Amino acid sequence: MVAVAVVWRWLYNPQYGLINWALESIGIAGHNWLGDVNLAMPSLIIMAAWKNFGYNMVIFLAGLQGIPSHLYEAAEIDGAGKMASFLHITLPLLKPTIFFVTIITTIGYFQFFAEPYIMTDGGPLNRTVSVVLLMYRQGFKYFNMGYASAIAYVLFFIIALFSLVQFRFSKEGFEY
Numbered sequence: 312m313v314a315v316a317v318v319w320r321w322l323y324n325p326q327y328g329l330i331n332w333a334l335e336s337i338g339i340a341g342h343n344w345l346g347d348v349n350l351a352m353p354s355l356i357i358m359a360a361w362k363n364f365g366y367n368m369v370i371f372l373a374g375l376q377g378i379p380s381h382l383y384e385a386a387e388i389d390g391a392g393k394m395a396s397f398l399h400i401t402l403p404l405l406k407p408t409i410f411f412v413t414i415i416t417t418i419g420y421f422q423f424f425a426e427p428y429i430m431t432d433g434g435p436l437n438r439t440v441s442v443v444l445l446m447y448r449q450g451f452k453y454f455n456m457g458y459a460s461a462i463a464y465v466l467f468f469i470i471a472l473f474s475l476v477q478f479r480f481s482k483e484g485f486e487y
Contacts, residue, residue, distance in 0.1 A: 312362075316429040319358040320345065323430075345431050351439050355426055362426075363419065367412050374408030375401070410481050414474055421470055442466050 322329050323344035331341030344354040378401065386396045424443040427433060433440040433448070440448075442462065450459030 312425040313429060315358070315362050316426045319361075319426075320430045323354055346435055348435050348438055351431055351435055355423075355430065355439055358430075359420065359423065359426060363416060367416065370412055371405070371408060374405050378404045406481065410477065414477055417473055418470055421466060421473075 321327075325331060325341060325343040325346065328341070328344070330344065334341050342350055344350050382400050382404075383396055386400055391399070422443050423441040424447065427439040427441050427444050428447070431439045433444055443466070446459045446462040446466070449455045449462060
């Protein structure tokens with residue numbers, strides 16, 4: 312995570328960053344991606360989405376490889392097209408994978424710490440302070456351990472609530 316954050320901090324550099332260089336080469340003015348109040352959080356979100364994309368794709372590929380090919384062959388014999396096969400075979404059989412990726416990704420984003428800490432330290436104007444960064448600051452910077460513990464408990468209950476809601480929406484079970 313630290314290496315990714317350092318590389319993306321370099322990419323977002325307002326003077327020497329690769330992103331501003333590419334924009335300026337096509338005639339668009341560069342930006343201070345991490346120093347602008349309106350661009351700092353979207354820049355971190357783009358970096359986080361890029362970071363998790365490969366991991367999630369590996370999980371989806373594993374899910375796709377677990378779908379038996381005879382189901383697609385039977386659908387083709389029955390005259391189903393690509394869209395019908397996707398809607399009636401692929402998507403229902405990927406429900407467990409989608410469920411897993413949704414839960415893991417959401418929990419990961421609730422625990423978003425290293426990237427904002429390294430890239431912006433919560434700035435500009437505390438616009439990129441995540442829950443875990445706030446908890447870290449309260450506990451280890453300001454020594455408000457009780458407040459930091461309360462934040463940790465609230466974060467735990469939010470993650471647990473989200474997970475329970477996801478389990479409720481998937482209570483009809485998974486098809487195999």
